[in-house]
Amino acid sequence: KAGVTQTPRYLIKTRGQQVTLSCSPISGHRSVSWYQQTPGQGLQFLFEYFSETQRNKGNFPGRFSGRQFSNSRSEMNVSTLELGDSALYLCASRFQGAYEQYFGPGTRLTVT
């Protein structure tokens, strides 16, 4: 069974630009969560989507948004990029109600 895939794997953007990251969950998983990982803050929860609805949101500014499609694929968008948005963005999927999350390899975003 294919794992969680994320595209692109690496991305370089300039301050002020916007970026869209994509996540394809494991087949059958309808819950998708997004995390930001930085050396200083560690892994921080961004939001979770289930059946195209955002169920939970972490403590991030409104520049961070996401959506989920009917096939459970998810995208997250960051507008007006700042240098501090440079991070590894991880996506995780799971079955509804399951405890175990499966993470993708992440997208490494560098903002210059």
Add this chain to the structure above:
Amino acid sequence: DAKTTQPNSMESNEEEPVHLPCNHSTISGTDYIHWYRQLPSQGPEYVIHGLTSNVNNRMASLAIAEDRKSSTLILHRATLRDAAVYYCILRDRTGNQFYFGTGTSLTVIP
């Protein structure tokens, strides 16, 4: 939200047991204790979880204190492939969020 506290780093010799501690003094009655680990250049992977009783699986054992304010992840025989950052996380049974701390970086010495 409940928080966890873990040592920043630990070392272990190969083929010896490793005990990774985690303090969660503000845990509530509905919080599950989860452990994930992150190998270099990879996303985190699930290791084990529990609520009150000790748990065992093919990867590790989880020992939970009677008052649930602390827990210990036990790797019975450390291998070089176990070198990773180990995260202890609390998750509310009714919630859908996983709050990761900064984790413990485990070094396995050959």
